[in-house]
Amino acid sequence: MSDPLRRIDALVEEDTTLPTLRVRQQLRLAAGLTQAEVAEAIGVKRLAVARWEAGVTQPHRGNRRAYAHLLRRLAAKYPDAAIEGAPREG
Template sequence: MSDPLRRIDALVEEDTLPTLKARRQLRLAAGLTQAEVAEAIGVKRLAIVRWEAGAAQPHRGNRLAYAHFLRRLAAKYPDAAIEGASDEG
């Protein structure tokens, strides 16, 4: 695979978000509030509310940070990610 294709794969993977339910499940598994997540990412709590509800999608920079945050939680709480993914249709 050429370098541009690897860069594309990395880009897609790094900003891919889990299902809506998995996002919430991961946050809850970590015992975090929406306000705590918002503060860590640098957005308002309402942004997290909307992202978890599917009412809005994060913009590029915030999306990268949010996706990174959720991947870290998924690594720490794999059962939460699996439960959240299997419950959403």
């Protein structure tokens, strides 16, 4: 398979689904991360993460991919925080 076809397959198979707003925050808090730390890891400003968690805006494609990846990794590490309605930490 040629390289462009692999890149296309990767785009199609990529999961950029984001959890609910509350779960996004719960995952971050469970990991003990600040919005600034998440923003730095993704390469955006803290205000962007705050807006994503509040549902004011949605991350654009590249940032969405990185944010979704981070949230999936946090959900695997902190499965209880990934449950809608779980008590908030902090």
